[in-house]
Amino acid sequence: MPSVYFTPDHEEFRRQVRRFMDQEIAPHADEWEEAGVIPREAFGQMGRLGFLGISFPEEYGGSGADMLFAVIFLEELTRSRMGGFCAAVSVQQFMATQHIYRWGSEELKRNYLTPSIAGDKVGALAITEPDTGSDVAAIRGKAVRDGEHWVIDGAKTFITNGALGDFYTLAVKTDPAGGAAGVSLIVVDREAPGVSARRLKKLGWYCSDTAEVAFEGVRAPAGRLVGRENMGFYYLMEAFPLERLCGAAISVGSADICLQEALAYMRQRTAFGRPLTKYQALTHRLADLASQLEAARQLIYHAAWLMENGHPHERECTMAKLVATELNQRVADACLQCLGGYGFMEEYPMARFFRDARAGTIVAGTSEIMREILARLMTGEAPPDRGKAMAGEQGPGLAELFNSLPGRLRTEKVGDWQGVFHFDLAGGRPGQWTVEIGGGGCRVSQGHQGQAGCLVEMDAATYIGIETGALDPQAAFMGGKIKVSDLGAMLKYLTAFRPLDK
């Protein structure tokens, strides 16, 4: 079907992936699900076909293709008819290796990204812990610097590719008192001494390896740090919209194939002398779901287009994840019903679609968290734990806020880091300010002084809201209320100051 989003090259790519999934992967579905394993050769095959590095640059073996190619791949991945396969492959390409590509050193890219794109290495992204999942900042696994190594202790759980993969992009606390600003990402080999993994039994996604992983005194070379120390939470946050888009695209692909399988069954199955497709009670329910599916699909394409073209996209990716994963569950339930007793039996893939769909509203952020983020984006409210909002008529003014920065500098955090920030604030109380950090101190002046390392543009009310805790900086940033010329420098800036005393 013609689409404003896709060129003939996109459509040809869709046909290639579909053919591969139908011919090379789907025929093994029952066997791999039964064994609970995806053979390594499947990754090798996909690597050789260029399916594992769609949006990575060619210098690392990728294709340098746009996000719409990635969405097509994710949709067609579901022709494998295994939710677990979709999870394992999407974690490899769009989660575990993303941070290495975006923020990692050249050495990390050569040693982990390139082999992952080739399908020679399989990666995991390890964030969730036994005591915390949704609240990422509350993780407790820690890494302590010891000379040229990090020494890592902690436990992770529900980790996809966690027992049979080759490496973890691991979220740990490098500053246990720092909350979100104390998280770092470190790449750890599964075979490193002190790492032990145990596979977990689960409701669905049988072929995928979901594991509990313990790290006891694991030593990782200092160079395995991804990007900068204590910046991990922001790296994760930056990649969350992509994770959500993946979950959404896989869900519409799964729902689509589920509907097709149900219709194929209904055409050949008769009841009371007529094919099941003649019964409106069934077909109208499917018509409703197909309509919702098309709406979700177009939202996903739009979100991918926004992402590809550098527009704010957190809202659309979050909406797409929420809508598509919940819809996939309703579709799987209705389609199973259309197959009657056979829907409940393992001889048709419907039972698997049904149980696999259940994971969608939990992984990559639960539906409740998606709603919470969307509500915050809509209202501009800070989360409840940020305390009473202080912005407003009685709140501090711009000059007061900027002048309080030197006294709030976390000298222990900034060390010998240097940066010059030009703030350009628009709206009701416009103003230009320069914040210079360097030599363990901070200097604030009005106007734009010196050469800016980073230009920060936003509404004055947004700045006041963030500083006073009334606005969530993540929501403001992802909602497009803040523009920065150097994201890395800005992320560092955000951790450099203590919040205002409430």
Ligand SMILES: Cc1cc2nc3c(=O)[nH]c(=O)nc-3n(C[C@H](O)[C@H](O)[C@H](O)COP(=O)(O)OP(=O)(O)OC[C@H]3O[C@@H](n4cnc5c(N)ncnc54)[C@H](O)[C@@H]3O)c2cc1C
């Ligand atoms: C099959 C599978 C594979 C996974 N793969 C990975 C992986 O590869 N890597 C990884 O790091 N993690 C992975 N996860 C973990 C997944 O990301 C978490 O399960 C998820 O983020 C939820 O965290 P939790 O399980 O700790 O639930 P909790 O955070 O304990 O939440 C429990 C319930 O409380 C609700 N809740 C929590 N906070 C709020 C709030 N503020 N407002 C409203 N409701 C709230 C949740 O929505 C949920 O319903 C996987 C999970 C599964 C099931």
